[in-house]
Amino acid sequence: MAKLKELTKKQDVLSPGHRLCAGCGASIAVRQVLSACDDPVVVASATGCLEVATTIYPYTSWRSSFIHNAFENAAATISGVEAMYQSLKKQGKIDKEIKFISFGGDGGTYDIGLQSLSGALERGHDFVYVCYDNEAYMNTGIQRSSATPRGAWTTTTPCGKVIPGKTQYRKDLTGIIAAHKIPYVTQASIWRWNDLIDKAHKAFYTKGPAFLNVLSPCPRGWRFPSEDTIKMAKLSVQTNFWPLYEVENGKWKLNYKPKERLPVTEWMKPQGRYKHLLTPENKSLVEEIQQDIDDNWERLLTLCGEKQ
Ligand SMILES: Cc1ncc(C[n+]2csc(CCOP(=O)(O)OP(=O)(O)O)c2C)c(N)n1
Numbered sequence: 001m002a003k004l005k006e007l008t009k010k011q012d013v014l015s016p017g018h019r020l021c022a023g024c025g026a027s028i029a030v031r032q033v034l035s036a037c038d039d040p041v042v043v044a045s046a047t048g049c050l051e052v053a054t055t056i057y058p059y060t061s062w063r064s065s066f067i068h069n070a071f072e073n074a075a076a077t078i079s080g081v082e083a084m085y086q087s088l089k090k091q092g093k094i095d096k097e098i099k100f101i102s103f104g105g106d107g108g109t110y111d112i113g114l115q116s117l118s119g120a121l122e123r124g125h126d127f128v129y130v131c132y133d134n135e136a137y138m139n140t141g142i143q144r145s146s147a148t149p150r151g152a153w154t155t156t157t158p159c160g161k162v163i164p165g166k167t168q169y170r171k172d173l174t175g176i177i178a179a180h181k182i183p184y185v186t187q188a189s190i191w192r193w194n195d196l197i198d199k200a201h202k203a204f205y206t207k208g209p210a211f212l213n214v215l216s217p218c219p220r221g222w223r224f225p226s227e228d229t230i231k232m233a234k235l236s237v238q239t240n241f242w243p244l245y246e247v248e249n250g251k252w253k254l255n256y257k258p259k260e261r262l263p264v265t266e267w268m269k270p271q272g273r274y275k276h277l278l279t280p281e282n283k284s285l286v287e288e289i290q291q292d293i294d295d296n297w298e299r300l301l302t303l304c305g306e307k308q
């Protein structure tokens, strides 16, 4: 387990002074993940808040090599760089240990980048892919993505007389990635920082592809005060909205079981994007959302061997 004292002595790869919003969960996720790497990294990042706010020309917030690629192909880009590295190593032109990592938002991962990610995983490149999932296309103005949960308000799923926020359930991306049978897949939370950093370390030092899905609360898009980011991350886990688990070489393992499972309304209450759901007319929709969370949890317990 990572020791906090040692971590504080490490220099952040993502330096202060970037222009992500105060309290942005993505910046916390990135710093936690990169603190787990003991070697130099090459970072590729899909277009999105993270890339846009950290690389405003002529400045950069990255103390590493950094490649900005198109929205749809962060994984393809980093897999090409990794292939070149393996070739240079074989030719004896490089002997340094270097790690390769891609970051993408949910728009760039669940939706537009999924094909390039799936291909890179299937080819077995030695790299880490991190989805910082803030549950919408935040950088272009809070549009819904396939990671947006059912019932959430976004600018393209406005709540009103016609629809009560997004009508579809979120896509189970972690499950889709696990179906690729790569060496390491996990769902993690910036609230459980030591669990996340351990997982990131495992991801960097496992040969072959590794994938981390990190829920990254967005004060702007979810409509909560900037200082409550970690509280939101905590509530997502304690309500089973975002269960923590890993799939290592095909073996599913649950990483956290809430002592007392909170109802999903505890996760919704502090967020403006769910305000409309907590009214009497949307009670049955909230019940359906709760049922879906409960069903997913039971399924996960079975997959993790916690239940026969
Ligand atoms: C092919 C393509 N389509 C659309 C855009 C415009 N665009 C830039 S950022 C962005 C949203 C990114 O959303 P996400 O990946 O979830 O990251 P976030 O902004 O939430 O961090 C969009 C649609 C683009 N750059 N390229």
Ligand code: SF4
Residues within 6 Å of the ligand: 019, 020, 021, 022, 023, 024, 025, 026, 049, 050, 053, 134, 138, 139, 217, 218, 219, 220, 221
């Ligand atoms: S809009 Fe959300 S994801 Fe984007 S920088 Fe602000 S807090 Fe972060």
